[in-house]
Amino acid sequence: MEIKIARYVGFCPGVRRALRLADEALASAEGKVFSLGPIIHNPRVVEELRGKGLEILPEEEHALREIPLKGALVIVRSHGIPPSTARLLQERGALLVDATCPTVKKAQRAAMRLVGEGYRLFVIGDAKHPEVVAILGHVGGNAEVIKDTQELKEWWRVRAEKVRKVGLIAQTTVDLLMFRSLLDGLINDVPELMRELGEMKLINTLCRNTLARQTEALKAAFESDLVVVVGGRNSSNTEFLRKICATTGTRTLKVECAEELTADSIGEASRIAVLGGASTPASSIDEVYRKLAELSTGGSAPADA
Ligand code: SF4
Structure with missing residues (x-):
């Protein structure tokens, strides 16, 4: 079995920046640190940050009015927020850390x-x-x-x-x-x-990093008989990668983690491409690679990914 990992995997620049700002806020804050909604569309990363103290605020303005925010740091994630929400947070005493992607x-x-x-x-x-x-x-x-x-x-x-x-x-x-x-x-x-x-x-507002992943996904799908797209279930760019690959007629699986893969789901595939969404950590891609290699050898783990 040939397993190829795409060149464009791991966090995109906007997600990397948001995570760096979150880490810095957590290291320097004296009070609470929140993100407005999950900081990225990847449950594993969100859980890790929750373990370090990052709390998640609801995104609805009416719900925000109920939560004490004085002196708290609120990270605006890479998707950005409407100006009315930014004003509301500031009126309620929060300090904003703007991680909106450029x-x-x-x-x-x-x-x-x-x-x-x-x-x-x-x-x-x-x-x-x-x-x-x-x-x-x-x-x-x-x-x-x-x-x-x-x-x-x-x-x-x-x-x-x-x-x-x-x-x-x-x-x-x-x-x-x-x-x-x-x-x-x-x-x-x-x-x-x-x-x-x-x-x-x-006005062209398409993200270059996303376009590179999509172009690569299309080529990979044509050259493979199975594509595994790794990413959060609620990540829209991961879903777009899945859709693009599926249009070629190549069997395409979308998984959040390696544990979802089974020998049955791989079937008879001999050329497998592994792709990742913009908020999928490189470590998840490595785990998927190792799992695929393990399944291809009938259960024994490969030496290294
Ligand atoms: S636009 Fe979105 S996908 Fe592109 S770099 Fe920014 S955060 Fe990442």
Whole structure:
């Protein structure tokens, strides 16, 4: 059995930065240290930080009003937060440690610029994802979030006014297939919009690290007969990697940890690719590699990964 680990595995730069800031806050704080929501979408890492004293705050503003925060450090994770949430935390006496990824900040600035210039803003992504919630917060909710052409058509059907200028950005981690299909959809699925439009401005907010992982995932899927994608169940970029690999027809498994792999799940695969999401530690990838190697030798552990 040939097992290949992707080149782009381990934490992305934004996650590494957020974890470094969390460690520094935990080492220097005299009071409590919180993250607003789980600091990354990986339960194992979240548990490790909880062991070091990092507590998790609820993300809903009404719930935050109930929690004493005076003097506490609150880490804003890489997805960012709406300005209203930042104000609320500060009013309640918390000190913010801003771990918003610079790439996400670029998307927030792009959204504000487009709305400021009078464009009807479209955000390609998932309206419930915290990054998108934060982007919407930066433009006062003044945007349409679309994740498929069906939503685009629905927006067109119920829109209240003519649209002359459309501005486009994307959630930083959306997959290229979704991005392309939405761009196609704007032209092909609602051609009336193209007749109405005078101008369309796209600002590229896609994350380079994510794009590198997606490109590599597609190639790996074509060259393998099984892909194992390692990452948190609630990690959207991990799910996008799974979806990209699955489109090639290659069998694709998504696991959170090595223990989920069995001889049955591997089947007859002889060329296996191992990929990881942006919040998957390199140690989880190593464990998956070792487990696959162990299963391929019928149970005896390999010498080293
Ligand atoms: S995936 Fe990209 S945008 Fe998201 S935190 Fe990592 S580097 Fe930043």
